[in-house]
Amino acid sequence: MILRTKRSVPRWLWMLLTAPxxxxxxxxxxxxxxxxxxxxxxxxxxxxxxxxxxxxxxxxxxxxxxxxxxxxxxxxxxxxxxxxxxxxxxxxxxxxxxxxxxxxPDIGFAADASDESPRPLRDELIVSLRGARAMPGPAWIEAVRSTAAIEGLRIRTVVQVREDESRAREVATALGGEFEPWGDTDSVVQEARLRRSYKRARLVVSDRMHVLILAALNGAVPAELVPRPTQKITVAFEVIGVRGISLDAEAADAAGMRDFLHAQLGRSAEIIERVEVARQRLIEVESGIRDAIRKARA
Incomplete structure (x- = not known):
């Protein structure tokens, strides 16, 4: 049984009291x-x-x-x-x-890694930003656009959290990129679509932790580039041994942001290795939990 709201508390307590x-x-x-x-x-x-x-x-x-x-x-x-x-x-x-x-590691790293089926050429730079944040400024736009041009990447914006859809459309327009809407798509279908998108990406820029984790699991290089980033993404990746994934866009000019993104692109092998180690660690944790439950119920 899964209980989510405060109104479920009495039922939850009763189930625990009467449970075998x-x-x-x-x-x-x-x-x-x-x-x-x-x-x-x-x-x-x-x-x-x-x-x-x-x-x-x-x-x-x-x-x-x-x-x-x-x-x-x-x-x-x-x-x-x-x-x-x-x-x-x-x-x-x-x-x-x-x-x-x-x-x-954050539980997001336990998701299935990218499969071994034939993958398209990684020729995209994907952006997915929070709708609640302010729209990125001109220097950020210039840095992302010029990075894509130098690396020969197409720009695409995607939506992993529905409330970010308007921002994704706005950013795509500013960057001259392609906007991939969520629309009326079922959430399970949308995740599969996002995975396919991340498999086409060399670089994913976002301020959402699970966007960057899912991107990394599917072989893309993650980068957090926003003004005044929180420490949540930095810490989550440092726990798995990946440092320097975030840059405060407020403290850098367009050239500095472009250099940061270029440096991230050279870390693909390192990040793939660290992410797989994290996934295996969580598999071990899950196995230990299942063993404890079996022993308790034996």
Whole structure:
């Protein structure tokens, strides 16, 4: 059973109370906000964790990152994490705040790698930017456009998160590139379409972490190039041993941004190797979790 909303909490607690022995509780991966408004939620999650352990079950917390930590929400969350058999963090800072568990690659790296079917020539530079950010400035536009021209790449903008569709259209117009809309396409079909697009790309520029991860899994070189980038993408790739993937566009001119993108293009083999190591690490983690569940239920 998958429960997602606050209205599901009573049903969730009732299911745990009435569940047979040795149930399994798996939390979602991603960011965990621990500001003052989340202390009641964390108290509920702590109670659920205690209940599962009393029933001889297994609690799994996939790679997560702590955000906006405050007391007592952090203390409650850390207690629950310590009581869980698996507490994984996608960055060292979160692991230190919780003072337990281990650092592991973001769960996005567990997605299937690019298959070995015949691939088209990598002759595209793909851009996918957040719609909530300001439109990139003239220097950014010049850097991306000139990089594509020098490298002989066609420019295409794609949409991995539906709310970014208008921005993708706007950026394509500014860059003189091709816009690939989401439209009415089913999300599963859209992911398959994106994978095909990333297989055609040599370089993918984005400020969305999972755009860059999916691109890297499909053999493209990822690069974060936006004004004042957050540390989320930098940290996620540093955890797998890939450094220098981000550049603050606000602190660089067009030539500096172009040099950064050119340097990224030379890192293809390194990134493919690191991404595969990360994927194998997550396969090992999953195997360990499945073994623990089997033993608990034996």
């Amino acid at each position: 022995s040795r149930p399994v509780l798996v939390f979602e991966a991603g960011e965990v906000p621990l500001d003052r408004g989340n202390k009641l939620r964390e108290l509920v999650f702590l109670a659920e964790t205690v209940l599962i352990r009393l029933k001889g079950g297994v609690v799994v917390r996939p790679p997560r990152g702590i955000r906006a930590a405050t007391v007592p929400a952090l203390w409650l969350h850390a207690c629950a994490a310590r009581l869980s058999q698996f507490a994984l963090w996608r960055d060292a800072t979160s692991a230190a705040l919780a003072n337990c568990g281990t650092v592991a």
